[in-house]
Amino acid sequence: MTQTAKPKVVLGVSGGIAAYKACELLRRLTESGHDVQVVPTASALHFVGEATWSALSGKPAATEVWENVHEVPHVRIGRSADLVIVAPATADMLAKAALGLADDLLTNTLLTATCPVVFAPAMHTEMWExxxxxxxxxxxxxxGAIVIEPAVGRLTGVDTGKGRLPEPEEIFEVARRVLARGASGLAQDLIGRRIVISAGGTREPLDPVRYLGNRSTGKQGFALARTALARGAQVTLVAANTDLPVPAGADVVRVGTALQLREAMVKAAADADAVVMAAAVADFRPAVYRAGKIKKKDGQEPDPVRLTRNPDILAEISAERAREGQVVVGFAAETDDVLANGRAKLARKRCDLLVVNEVGEKKTFGSADNEAVVLGADGSETPVPYGPKESLADTVWDLVATRLQRGPEADTPAQNGR
Structure with a gap:
């Protein structure tokens, strides 16, 4: 693929009720400048007709091995693609792909594709499990294929559970990131890795209507989740008070307070290869929770709010690593003496990497962009210039992947005395 050519994407559609959602995915791909060839199975055409796929993609849908035989479509389509996405991927399609069966044009395409392949499963919970x-x-x-974890939600009929096709805009984000990785010549270096990420900001209740909180929106943590998924990881995202769309394939655990976040993170970290604490966790919480709303009294100043410390989750996970070789990453939001405070925090927390950035009322929180310096326990410093939060996320994963590849013998704070 040249720099000026449109990325060539094959959108495979297998025969599930969620096939109608692939129309929205197709629209997003074409409108963002991708050259999309739709390859629906015969079963998929029972849900969405060939005319719809052709109209939305701007080219005839490829449905039969025996059409245009002189162009050898069962080989050509896969060979020429920069990315193949199968959405929805039914249980039958996953089985055929795993066994290497080739009984239609889509399965032939999967066998001849030399590019990254993404499957977005959709099926009933019992079938997925x-x-x-x-x-x-x-x-x-x-x-090396990326199989996105299905979402939890309404299925066909009255059923609900895990097996729902992730939202098209989130599948599109995975596709976009995978294509970006492919363009840079980098492999899917987190395939098979279990990653746990915290995101958002905790809220510590004062009374039924008020809380102590912070300005974090969770955008950086969600960017970390999306980029990790695009690199093949299995991601658990512990989200504190965010309203962002769930990244396609992430298992999301919703929490509110620091204590809830600690419980979720410790549990999820038990079998994780890497843990990233990107959430803004309150250092303190009110010592007393008022069951009734605190009233304003005329002529009287309010009673002081006494605070108590919250647990230091990053330090705890760093000190008590659940498995050998686990990589732990922290974030440090600083307002002054940024690097000096960051180095001190790295030594204190004993994590492997610490992402240090300057924050303020109009900096970082809520923004789509970020800049930072990633400090390593081995003394390294990796500056990340101002740019999209996804760029910072990819830099973090580059550094994490390198440490995971080294294995348990890599320098860590626990081993080198830092």
Whole structure:
């Protein structure tokens, strides 16, 4: 793919009720400048007709191995693609892909594709959780494919559970990040890795209507989740008081307070390869929670609010690593003496990496951009210039991936006495 050429994307659609959602994914891909070839299965055409796919993509949908045989479509389509997305990917399609079956144009395309392949599963919960499906997913991931975890929500009929197709805009974000990685020639270096990320800001209740909080929106943590997913990781996102769209494939745990966040993070970190504490966690909480609203009294000053310390989650996870070789990353939001305070915090927290940035009323919080310096326990400093939060996230994952590849023998604070 040249710099001026449109990225070539194959959108495979298999036969599930969620096929209608792929129309929105197709629209986002085409409107953002991608050259999209839709390859629906025969079953998919029962849900959305060929005319719809052709109209939305601007080119005829490819449906049969035997059409335009002289162009050898079962080989050409996969070979020429920069990315293949299968959305929805049914249990049947995952099984065929894992076994290497090739009984239609889409499965032939999957066998000939040399580019990254993303599967967005959609099926009933029982089908997703069946050992056969889980084995097929593990096989595909072991071969380098990205299999997005399905969302939890309404399925067909009255059923709800895990198996819902992630929202099209979030699948699009995964596709966009995978294409960006492919353009840079970098591999999906987090495939098979379990990542835990905290995001957002905790709120510590004073009474039923008031709380102590901060300005964090969770954008940086969600950017970390999206970029990790695009690099093949399995992501658990512990989200504190955010209203951002759930990244496609992330398992989201909703929390409110620092104590709730600590419980969720410690539990999720038990089998994680890397833990990233990007949430803005309150250092203190009110010592007393008032069951009734605190009233304003005429002529009287309010009673002082006594505070008590919250647990230091980053320091706890760093000191008590759940598994050998686990990489722990912290964030430090500073308003002055940024690097000096960051180095002191790195030594105190004993994490492997610390992302240090300057914050303020109009800096970082709520912004789509960020700049930072990533400090390493090995003495390294990696500056990240002002730019999209996804760029900072990818720098963090570059550094994490390097440490994971080194294995447990890599220098960590616990090993080198820092």
């Amino acid at each position: 069946h050992p056969a499906t889980q084995t097929n997913v593990a096989i595909l991931r072991s071969r």
